[in-house]
Amino acid sequence: MHFAVTDFLLDIVQNSCEAGASLIQINIEETETSIAIKVTDNGKGMDETELNKALDPFYTDGVKHPSRKVGLGLPFLKQATEQSNGRFEIRSEKGKGTEVFFQFFKNEIDTPPVGDIPGALISVLCMPGDHEMLISREKREAGIRYELSRQELSGILGSFERMDSLILLRDFVRSQEEQD
Amino acid sequence: MAKMTLEELRALRDSKRQDLARRDVEGKEIQIIVGMGTCGIAAGAKLTFDAIVEAVQRHGLEDKVVIRQTGCMGLCYVEPTVEVVMPGMPTVIYGKMTQDIADKFVRKHLVEHSLLDNHIFDRPAADIIKK
Numbered sequence: 001m002h003f004a005v006t007d008f009l010l011d012i013v014q015n016s017c018e019a020g021a022s023l024i025q026i027n028i029e030e031t032e033t034s035i036a037i038k039v040t041d042n043g044k045g046m047d048e049t050e051l052n053k054a055l056d057p058f059y060t061d062g063v064k065h066p067s068r069k070v071g072l073g074l075p076f077l078k079q080a081t082e083q084s085n086g087r088f089e090i091r092s093e094k095g096k097g098t099e100v101f102f103q104f105f106k107n108e109i110d111t112p113p114v115g116d117i118p119g120a121l122i123s124v125l126c127m128p129g130d131h132e133m134l135i136s137r138e139k140r141e142a143g144i145r146y147e148l149s150r151q152e153l154s155g156i157l158g159s160f161e162r163m164d165s166l167i168l169l170r171d172f173v174r175s176q177e178e179q180d
Numbered sequence: 181m182a183k184m185t186l187e188e189l190r191a192l193r194d195s196k197r198q199d200l201a202r203r204d205v206e207g208k209e210i211q212i213i214v215g216m217g218t219c220g221i222a223a224g225a226k227l228t229f230d231a232i233v234e235a236v237q238r239h240g241l242e243d244k245v246v247i248r249q250t251g252c253m254g255l256c257y258v259e260p261t262v263e264v265v266m267p268g269m270p271t272v273i274y275g276k277m278t279q280d281i282a283d284k285f286v287r288k289h290l291v292e293h294s295l296l297d298n299h300i301f302d303r304p305a306a307d308i309i310k311k
Contacts, residue, residue: 002221064251157189167233175182
């Protein structure tokens, strides 16, 4: 269903936003052989039972779409990592937050394509809410390394929903993919 | 394009905002909402989103438009879906909005104020609408 690694990233960050997090941290470390992503939030978290249910595709809390019987975000990611010999870890504490880590190895035939990283970062920055989002992105061999703070950027640009702000945000984030 | 610093971003914003301050945009806001659920993304909604941003920029409407991403609108069979709310036009949900339609959509709906044939899919599915 998801095409690229960045599609999984969008889904996981969306979860953090919906968990009422005030701080979401996204770390993306890419090398020539792998891409590892960690998303940490201080949202409502899950206890062990809820966490197990969240990994079941036929479970949903029914809050977002009351009549649906599936919840596919985490299960899809888990499946994709398993079938491509990647790594998937999730830790959560009720009331404290959740941490999702996943890694794909580029030499595995079933690893999805990486996708458009800066494009995905623009999307996650635009997700509605008052939360702070701290992003760090590194692709060592390509000389790419940068950090983004949502509050710092919205302090300069105002609401990203305004098209003029969004265009500046897009140009800014895309320019960060240039070498130092 | 060299790596932009926050100072450069700030300076760029200031110069743009001065341009905008001269134009009257009060009450003329156009809202574009792109469905970016799993179904939308699988059908290329990200590309559509980027293409719409570029088309709006090309037509010089960036000071009048607000663009948002939302989840699935319940029209998974005609993704990517785009909802438009603007003064003087009915609120429409367009479907099958692949990236190559973006420019035509902006020109027809936003500039010429006419509807885009063969892409109108009315409103979200019943189970998505809040009762």
